[in-house]
Every structure is written in C-alpha cells, then in structure tokens.
Amino acid sequence: MSIWEYANPKKFMQTSAWALPWVVGLTLVCLVVGLSWGFFFTPDDYKQGSTVKIIYIHVPAAMMAINAWGMMLVTSMIWIIRRHHVSALAAKAAAPVGLTFTLIALVTGALWGQPMWGTWWAWDPRLTSFLILTLFYFGYMALWAAIEDPDTAADLTSILCLVGSVFAGLSRYAVLFWNQGLHQGASLSLDEKENVSDVFWLPLVICIAGFVLLFLTMVLLRTRTEIRSRRLKALLARERVA
C-alpha cells in the first residue's frame, strides 16, 4: 500500500467515489458550524464592530489561495518526475479553484478595507502579492486552455508552475521591499503574541478546516470530471477507428 497506487486512474476513481460523500459531509458540517458560530455567536470587536466577521471568509480563502498553488506545485513535480496522469489532472483541476479563492480573498479584503482603512485598495505588499498571484493563475490556466495535446499541455504547464513558483516567491519579497504595509501581520502564528482573541479563534479554525475540505471536495470533483472527459475522448477515438 503506497500513495502511488492512486496514480492509477481506476483506483483513484474508486477511492474518490467512496471518499467524496464523506468529504462533502465534513465540509458542510465545518462550514455551517464555523460560519454560523462566527457570524451569530461571537461578540463584535470593540473597534471594528461587526465587520470583524469578514475574517471567517477572508483568512481561510487567502490561506487556501496560496496552498492551492502549493498543491499545484507538488502535483506538477509529481507529473514531471513520475508521469502520473492523475497528478497532472489534479493540478489542472486545482487552478480555477485556487483562482476563485484568490478572488474571494481580494474582494472580501476590499469590503473589509473600505470601512476599516477607508479605502477599497491600497498598494500594500500583501494585497499586491495577491494581485500578482491572480496573474499567475490566469497565465497558468490560459496555457492549459491554449494547448490541444493533453500531455504537451501537462508538461508545459508543469514547467510554468515550477518557474512561476520561484518568480511568485521573488515577487513576494520584491513587493515587501517596494512598499510598507497597511495590512496587519500574521494573526494565527503559533507563537501567540499578536494572535486574534480566543473568542474568535476557535470558529476561525473551524472555518479554515471547512475551506480546506471545500478545496479538497472541489479538486476531487474536478479531477474526476477531467478523468471522465479523458475517458470519453478515448472512447470516441476508439469508436472512430472501429
């Protein structure tokens, strides 16, 4: 039993078909509990009022926006090194989901920034990095869409993902260097000096778990769709030959 068994599309389809209802259920439980706890059963912040509740969507979405790219990086590497098709398809499936999370983080951030900072947008390092991340997602997806041969597309997008990761990291530090920030620092680091208050902490963690599971659900679903469409294409091709 090793993780590489799931490189077999059949095995992946079987296992994911079994796991999907559980993951969907857990996602719903976490999101419903986390969001309703956060929205209705936590006190307002003494300075920010009820706008603080945006945190339950903003922070998890922002975390997943970065982690989705990280997952694409890992699956791209697996594709380049071991050439498992499921891995390449998972990377393809994750990109639009990651892009959506990035946009959610940007939009909720703007909605939060307007009452708090008095502006929808500031060229703050974090905000700018996210904008650049959006561009990377767009480029990656556009390259997938532009190439017809699936293996060529998988190869080229993987190379782009590897190189892009390096440059995304560089941009992050370049942007830090370029402008000072308005955005607050980390709110959930483990060394607990400037973390969010305990009242907000637990529902936030549940929301983060919910978003991780939501991401997993979407990626599983989309990967299954990709595999099915790949199979359909193969069937059609075979029929044409016969």
Added chain:
Amino acid sequence: MKALLLRDLRLAIRTGGGFGLGLAFFFLLSVLVPLGVGPEGGILARIAPGILWIGALLACLLSLDRIFALDHEDGSLDLLATAPIPLEAVVALKALAHWLVTGLPLTLVAPVLAVFLNLPPAGYPWLMISLILGTPALSVIGAFGAALTVGLRRGGLLLSLLVLPLYVPTLIFGAEVIRRGAETMSLATPLALLAAISLGAVALLPFAAAAAIRVNLR
C-alpha cells in the same frame, strides 16, 4: 555557436521588424506619457524611472515571439535541437542575440529619453546601470515564455500573459535602483538584488526553456 549567434543577429537586423521596432516603441511610449500625464516637470521626474522601465519591458515583449517562432516555422529549430551543441546553449545564445538587438540599444537610447521625462541628473548613470543589469533577465525570461508558446499558432497574446507576471521582480528592483539613484539615496540593496535576479535567470532559465522546447518538438 558563434555562427549561430551571428546568424540570429543578421536575421534580426536584416529582416527589420524586431530591431528597429522595439526602439521606436520605446521612443513613442516615452513621448506619449508626457502627453497623457501633462508637462509638469515634477511629476514626470517622479514617474520617469517607472516609465522607462515599463517602456523597456514592453519593447522587449514586442520582439519575444520572434525568438523561436520563425525557426520553428521553417524547421530550423528541429535541426538546432539535434545539433551537437546542447539545446540549453542554443536557448542562451538566442536570448543573448535578443538582448543584443533590444536590451543593449534600449540601454543606450534610454538617457536621451530620460531627458524628455525630466529625470534628475543624478539618475542618469544609475539608469544605464540598472537597464544593463536588468535587461538580460528580461530577454532570458522572455526566451522561456517564447519556448513555452512556440508550438501555438496564436501565441503572442498568451506569451505576454505568461511573461509579464514573471517580469514583476525585475521591474520593481530595476525602477527602484533608478529612483534611489535620482534621489541620491543608498541603492546597494536593490542593485544587488537586480543583479542577482539577472544572474539567476541567465544561469537557470535556459534549462527550463530547453525542456519546454523539447516538449514542443516532441
């Protein structure tokens, strides 16, 4: 290798297009910006570093798709891929040729255009230094983008979508060097980082680009 470099240079200069066009574009942009922004010297001086760098970047972008596309069309890229010199070296040479016909002339005319943009005098040497250090990175990153899109029929727009985000760090540090130079501040850090990006890109990206070409020629 020398023959290949000379061939690319000759092609770039004689077929027109890339060589003069990039320069003309750079020139036009620097003339149009004051027309759009207004003639006030203070504002122009402040935005000059950014405008010059963005101009260089876009001028570079214009001729990128020619790096491999023409060779791919007439089949000489296949020959180059099977030639005794490694494909990585071919990529590096082509990027060098691209830099010699875009990056280097851009650097040389940039001070003239800086006059239009009212760049403070202290900025001139740093303008030249930052462009000469930074434009090789533009060419190599561009060659990587061109290698990714070489098999596509309408790769031009996609190419800019892929390459422009990769230009972000170079742009930031490059413009920062000029800005600090113009205000006579200490600029060792951005200068070192700009050089680091250029050197890193020149050293590593030909491998990624060669891998992409191999995939495209498969």
